[in-house]
Amino acid sequence: MKIAMINCLKANEVCTGAGCLKAFNGRTKHFEQYAGTDLELVAMARCNGCEAGIDEGFKEKLDRIVSIGTEVCHVGVCTVRKDLGKECPVITEALEYLQERGIKIVRGTH
Template sequence: MEKIGIINCFEVSQRCSGGGCTRAFNQRTGAFEAYGQEDEMTFFVHCNGCSEESVQQVLDRAAEMKGSGVTAIHLSTCIRARCPWYDEFMNELSKDFKVEGYSHGKKK
């Protein structure tokens, strides 16, 4: 069984309920097509906003997820579209997790 965490953008979370990410997971669409029904989303968190500490803050959240058994992290589609640290997140998180760089919509 795969345990999955999603990290979304703090700025976007001020006006987004996370419904697109959650729906994609529940319906196994978008970035979640390869998962089985036994796989579960165990974390849905946001970054702490844009700052010099953004990468470290996301890595701290990821460490908490790892301690709870998360093996895969999805960066939300809004992070892919808006975040200046997207590539750094992908590089750093992929050292400890299976990482997908979006949640719903089309893979680029």
């Protein structure tokens, strides 16, 4: 099964992706549901930042995630905006775009 992950660009300042990859590789946390399943991590994408929103570059990344046959896209908790108390609207829009193209969305990685 082909899995992609999307995270917040701001998280790059402190994030190595190690937590997501540890959970993915060990089939723990939000990847526990795939125990015994053959998984392929096909993309680890970030948004292009708050100012960019869904710009051409981000759209290109989303289209790439679709074109490579991604079946499920996991979304990091870093995409929840503390100031809003909910998921970043840019990410919500991006996930809707993927969902409309047949990709299942799972909120959470580790």
